[in-house]
Amino acid sequence: ALFGVTEDQPDNERRGGARNLASRLRFTDAIAQDAIQLENEVTLKILNSPKPPSPAMYFGAKAGYFKKTRLNLGMHAPNGRKIYLPHPQSLQDQPEANWVSEADQRLHMHLRCTPIPAKKEFIFEIHFENLAPEELGLLLTALEPAREGQQYVHRLGLGKPLGLGHVQLRAKVETLNRQQRYSVRALREKTPRYESWQGTPDLSLVDTARALPVLRQSGDPSSLVNIKTGESLPVCYPFDSTNGQTAHDEGEGFKWFGTNDRAAKDATHQALGKVVPGKPLTPLKS
Numbered sequence: 001a002l003f004g005v006t007e008d009q010p011d012n013e014r015r016g017g018a019r020n021l022a023s024r025l026r027f028t029d030a031i032a033q034d035a036i037q038l039e040n041e042v043t044l045k046i047l048n049s050p051k052p053p054s055p056a057m058y059f060g061a062k063a064g065y066f067k068k069t070r071l072n073l074g075m076h077a078p079n080g081r082k083i084y085l086p087h088p089q090s091l092q093d094q095p096e097a098n099w100v101s102e103a104d105q106r107l108h109m110h111l112r113c114t115p116i117p118a119k120k121e122f123i124f125e126i127h128f129e130n131l132a133p134e135e136l137g138l139l140l141t142a143l144e145p146a147r148e149g150q151q152y153v154h155r156l157g158l159g160k161p162l163g164l165g166h167v168q169l170r171a172k173v174e175t176l177n178r179q180q181r182y183s184v185r186a187l188r189e190k191t192p193r194y195e196s197w198q199g200t201p202d203l204s205l206v207d208t209a210r211a212l213p214v215l216r217q218s219g220d221p222s223s224l225v226n227i228k229t230g231e232s233l234p235v236c237y238p239f240d241s242t243n244g245q246t247a248h249d250e251g252e253g254f255k256w257f258g259t260n261d262r263a264a265k266d267a268t269h270q271a272l273g274k275v276v277p278g279k280p281l282t283p284l285k286s
Helices: 088-093 133-143 184-188 211-218 255-261
Strands: 025-027 126-128
Touching: 126 133
Parallel strands: none
Antiparallel strands: 025 126
């Protein structure tokens, strides 16, 4: 439990004195290395989410799609954890039209933000304490999961579904030997507080066979390129093209879900596909 844990006691089993483990990680604020000229404040498009009545967005079945009335937690397993895919187009040309709202209605559903220009560098620290070598390896893998020479894009901050918040991380490890720091020699001589760590990460806790390849695939922008045309696939909420909607449309985000779940014979009834390492991600048809 790197981030700590709090014991959950059901109401009928409360005994007082819940057991807690403190986090062994502490994160500092990210500080810009140079002065930043902020972009103009913008109103974001509505931040939608999959509709809860569509279990095919959250749960998987061997047969793919299944009706919400047939959801059975004994038969259907969660698809996995939620992750925001990188937007290849946003990495290339910052298409503001994909995230800036032009609507003057339903203002209570919109958020405003002041974007930071691209390619700005920040530095922050993660203080860790009492980590076993394999736990440190797990942390380093989460920060930099990509292979050497490959790209991995983290998603941080506001507007991730719209194409904002693309971040790449580079980690440098420094260690503190407290026994050495407070030794007689350290009291007499000026010694550095931290020492650069040159070891090799211990990956024994990392699921390198299944979880790591999927993680790498989901954060690699090249996995969202159409292998036939070479063009980047749009990363957006599902849209209902049969009713005139296009990618990045802001209004009536429920339409695709309603069309997908309707009982008509010609309904497509799509479900999210599996992430298969080495293969492009399968998009939903709109």
